[in-house]
Amino acid sequence: MATTRQAHTVWEGDLLKGTGTVTFDSSGIGDYPVSWPARAEKANGKTSPEELIAAAHSSCFSMALSGGLAKAGTPPTRLNTQADVTFQPGEGITGIHITVQGEIPGMDEADFVKAAEDAKANCPVSQALTGTTITLTASLA
Numbered sequence: 348m349a350t351t352r353q354a355h356t357v358w359e360g361d362l363l364k365g366t367g368t369v370t371f372d373s374s375g376i377g378d379y380p381v382s383w384p385a386r387a388e389k390a391n392g393k394t395s396p397e398e399l400i401a402a403a404h405s406s407c408f409s410m411a412l413s414g415g416l417a418k419a420g421t422p423p424t425r426l427n428t429q430a431d432v433t434f435q436p437g438e439g440i441t442g443i444h445i446t447v448q449g450e451i452p453g454m455d456e457a458d459f460v461k462a463a464e465d466a467k468a469n470c471p472v473s474q475a476l477t478g479t480t481i482t483l484t485a486s487l488a
Contacts, residue, residue, distance in 0.1 A: 356381065369394065387436045397432040397440060404472045405430040408445055411470035415462050416451060424450040425488070442480045450488045460485045 352374075358367035367381045385393035405428045416423050428447045435441045447463055454462075463485035467473055473481055 401430040407472035412466035
């Protein structure tokens with residue numbers, strides 16, 4: 348069954364001095380302020396499209412890796428995944444780096460790295476971002 352999720356943003360003002368609010372409509376988890384300085388300089392308590400992509404990518408990757416490991420008979424005890432999305436003003440998103448550390452009983456490092464590479468290639472968010480270079484560091488705890 349297909350699902351559709353919604354979020355919306357209300358923006359006021361120009362790009363450099365304006366501000367906006369991102370609202371997560373589907374989940375109802377809240378409203379989050381966004382601004383150009385939060386995107387191009389320091390976050391200062393506001394989010395950015397790149398942080399939202401990092402959240403989406405780290406969670407999607409974790410789900411894909413967890414599913415793949417379980418299907419192979421080695422379900423994880425824990426996965427700790429971080430996605431770093433690099434934004435260069437004037438160029439856009441220039442890369443994404445995923446770092447994952449896993450606790451998987453009975454699995455060796457080489458098999459974990461292979462499973463992580465598969466998750467990187469096949470998670471739906473990675474597939475949606477195919478125009479961006481995505482790199483990976485994977486290790487066992």
